[in-house]
Amino acid sequence: MLITKERRPAIRTLRGWAIDVLQEAGAIHECQEHGWAKDRTDPHARVRAFEIARRDPPAGISSECAIAELRDMLDSIGDTCPECSAEQ
Ligand SMILES: [Zn+2]
Secondary structure, eight states, X not given: OOOOOOSOOSOSOHHHHHHHHHHHHTSEEEOTTTOOEEEOOOHHHHHHHHXXXXXXXXXXXXXXXXXXXXXXXXXXXXXXXXXXXXXX
């Protein structure tokens, strides 16, 4: 019998999932030098990210929780890399 591995590993962390979704939607990007996540402050990208959370929340997580996690994540991410701004 052929077993395909369609499903992503169910539990990374909800945080890791949120970062993936925000990156996929283009709402955040990583500093090339330091790897910090930066908010792109793009409202359309945020809408896309919330859309993904609504349609496809992680296994075992309600879409409400998934959306709340995205909000928390966006609140905690600044629009500049802390290390880049420290160097200026
Ligand atoms: Zn940086």
